[in-house]
Amino acid sequence: MNTFAKLDNRYIFTGTLMSTEAMHIGSGEGDVRSDSTFVKSNGNFHIPGSSLRGVFRSTVERIVASLGDHTCLLSPNDQEKCITISRDTQEKYKEKVGKGEKDLDLVKWLSEKNRLCKTCNVFGSTHYASKVRIADLPLININSQAIQPEGIIRTGNFIDRDTETASDGALFDFEVIEKGFQFQFEIIAENLEGDDFGILSLGLQELLIGNITIGARASVGLGKCQLNDDVSIQFFDNNDHKFTLKKYLEDDEMGVLPVGWIKGRVKEYLSGVFKMKG
Numbered sequence: 496m497n498t499f500a501k502l503d504n505r506y507i508f509t510g511t512l513m514s515t516e517a518m519h520i521g522s523g524e525g526d527v528r529s530d531s532t533f534v535k536s537n538g539n540f541h542i543p544g545s546s547l548r549g550v551f552r553s554t555v556e557r558i559v560a561s562l563g564d565h566t567c568l569l570s571p572n573d574q575e576k577c578i579t580i581s582r583d584t585q586e587k588y589k590e591k592v593g594k595g596e597k598d599l600d601l602v603k604w605l606s607e608k609n610r611l612c613k614t615c616n617v618f619g620s621t622h623y624a625s626k627v628r629i630a631d632l633p634l635i636n637i638n639s640q641a642i643q644p645e646g647i648i649r650t651g652n653f654i655d656r657d658t659e660t661a662s663d664g665a666l667f668d669f670e671v672i673e674k675g676f677q678f679q680f681e682i683i684a685e686n687l688e689g690d691d692f693g694i695l696s697l698g699l700q701e702l703l704i705g706n707i708t709i710g711a712r713a714s715v716g717l718g719k720c721q722l723n724d725d726v727s728i729q730f731f732d733n734n735d736h737k738f739t740l741k742k743y744l745e746d747d748e749m750g751v752l753p754v755g756w757i758k759g760r761v762k763e764y765l766s767g768v769f770k771m772k773g
């Protein structure tokens with residue numbers, strides 16, 4: 496159970512994410528060159544952590560649902576109890592809050608009887624903090640000088656997603672990052688337990704394979720990216736005899752895991768799911 500009152504473990508994944516296709520994440524604004532500029536922070540290209548977070552989570556949800564495991568947003572079950580979508584659980588939760596129950600007790604209650612599905616248990620819901628934080632991903636400057644790519648403008652019909660037709664036949668220009676650019680990547684996870692490791696690793700594995708697309712027009716192949724396999728995994732975990740929180744605080748020392756650790760957690764999760772199903 497994750498109460499956030501304790502810090503049982505922390506896992507930090509750092510590396511570089513490369514665009515393997517051109518990518519466009521709209522800033523919501525245009526300029527003289529295009530109708531939609533690539534999102535920037537202080538003038539520098541970056542992928543907002545929230546953009547990666549959204550596709551990372553939905554990628555994991557799709558896999559978990561396909562395996563027949565519990566993820567509420569794609570659950571076919573009317574009896575769904577996860578607080579993210581269950582009115583019944585939300586009402587009961589409100590009652591408890593109204594009675595002044597402590598946060599610790601509320602979290603304990605949520606962790607029981609499927610009131611949180613496996614993906615909400617990792618990525619959070621409106622009533623439950625996420626265990627995973629995805630930092631913004633700044634573009635890595637190729638030279639020490641702040642060199643930025645000139646995003647190339649592509650012109651095309653802007654396709655209406657719902658009707659799959661060009662809206663007004665209008666041409667739409669947008670600024671892209673071309674393929675081959677690298678972004679600094681960091682995911683920090685805390686208080687992982689049980690299946691959380693496998694759930695998180697499913698998303699990491701898809702990133703390593705290069706199956707995740709970020710930003711606009713993914714349906715035409717834009718936004719594909721891949722996590723380089725030199726990803727560094729550092730951790731402390733009070734369940735580990737060597738690299739504990741105490742060791743981390745005393746000696747600034749964290750354990751280091753090989754990238755194969757991710758595959759190991761995926762396999763562990765899968766064997767649990769298929770054992771459960773008999």
Ligand SMILES: [Zn+2]
Binds near residue numbers: 567568578611612614
């Ligand atoms: Zn859920």
